Amino acid sequence: MKIEVINLSKRYGKKTALQNLNFLIEEPKIYGLLGKNGAGKTTFMELLSGLMRASSGELLVDGVTPFDNQRMMENICFVGEANNFKKELKVKHVLNINRLFYPTWDHSLAEELIANFNLDMDTKVKALSKGMESALGIVVGLASKAAITIFDEPYIGLDASSRSYFYELLIEHYDKYPRTIILSTHLIDEVSALFEEVIILENGQLLLKEEAETLRESCFSISGERQKINNFTAEKKVIYQKDFMNERTVVLLEEDRTTIENAGFSIHTVSLQDLIVYLTDKKREVKQ
Numbered sequence: 677m678k679i680e681v682i683n684l685s686k687r688y689g690k691k692t693a694l695q696n697l698n699f700l701i702e703e704p705k706i707y708g709l710l711g712k713n714g715a716g717k718t719t720f721m722e723l724l725s726g727l728m729r730a731s732s733g734e735l736l737v738d739g740v741t742p743f744d745n746q747r748m749m750e751n752i753c754f755v756g757e758a759n760n761f762k763k764e765l766k767v768k769h770v771l772n773i774n775r776l777f778y779p780t781w782d783h784s785l786a787e788e789l790i791a792n793f794n795l796d797m798d799t800k801v802k803a804l805s806k807g808m809e810s811a812l813g814i815v816v817g818l819a820s821k822a823a824i825t826i827f828d829e830p831y832i833g834l835d836a837s838s839r840s841y842f843y844e845l846l847i848e849h850y851d852k853y854p855r856t857i858i859l860s861t862h863l864i865d866e867v868s869a870l871f872e873e874v875i876i877l878e879n880g881q882l883l884l885k886e887e888a889e890t891l892r893e894s895c896f897s898i899s900g901e902r903q904k905i906n907n908f909t910a911e912k913k914v915i916y917q918k919d920f921m922n923e924r925t926v927v928l929l930e931e932d933r934t935t936i937e938n939a940g941f942s943i944h945t946v947s948l949q950d951l952i953v954y955l956t957d958k959k960r961e962v963k964q
């Protein structure tokens with residue numbers, strides 16, 4: 677499904693959470709929605725899920741605003757970080773409610789995943805541990821098979837092996853049933869290999885939207901004698917810089933590995949997590 681974000685803004689009273697966002701999501705892919713605390717990720721996901729109305733601008737899914745539009749919301753499954761389900765419901769009730777809501781719901785998959793996560797169908801949501809409740813959210817998100825499936829930090833309380841099982845499931849089910857998956861997370865190193873495209877928000881604005889592969893192949897840390905580095909990087913996009921004695925290390929974006937190698941500098945790739953820290957942490961602002 678095509679998602680068009682046009683001059684999208686969202687304000688809560690005086691607080692502007694999203695400001696004039698513009699971008700397009702066209703292909704079914706796994707998207708990483710990233711950014712620091714308060715960047716506007718949850719706000720964007722809730723607008724996309726039709727849970728609230730934009731203050732101005734538009735968010736269209738196949739040309740239609742999802743807000744309060746049940747036919748559109750049947751294609752969008754939002755799994756938030758907590759409190760996704762009413763506390764008095766039993767696990768089996770949660771599944772049945774979602775089964776009725778999503779036309780694409782796969783009940784045998786839901787039952788299989790419930791068993792794999794060791795959840796009991798007759799337990800009430802209020803009696804689940806935090807990790808178990810997260811697992812239930814993950815089951816609902818995957819079994820919905822919704823064309824747009826959104827996970828907003830869905831792993832609170834999940835131990836490392838359950839998180840790793842979630843990532844495996846995500847890949848496996850995305851391969852079998854390609855759809856648009858939007859995953860917001862602060863555990864970037866853990867999941868970055870899953871992302872095909874990355875959307876980074878900062879202070880409610882779009883900082884970067886790029887294919888993960890392109891980022892991996894165009895962001896490098898290079899070190900060398902300070903003046904040589906300065907000469908080499910004069911016209912380049914430097915996003916971080918650190919000096920030690922007469923040596924300077926810089927992180928470059930939109931760069932070509934061969935050009936750096938030919939210039940004779942030592943070169944290291946930069947993880948997505950570090951890239952985001954360099955891009956969004958003003959304390960590390962580059963001083964030229």
Ligand SMILES: Nc1ncnc2c1ncn2[C@@H]1O[C@H](COP(=O)(O)OP(=O)(O)OP(=O)(O)O)[C@@H](O)[C@H]1O
Binds near residue numbers: 692
């Ligand atoms: N209901 C609300 N009322 C007032 N302000 C809000 C509300 N929800 C969010 N905000 C504010 O809007 C901004 C964006 O919040 P949002 O939850 O979308 O960010 P986020 O990127 O998801 O953050 P985090 O990574 O911490 O979950 C923040 O400054 C937040 O304080």
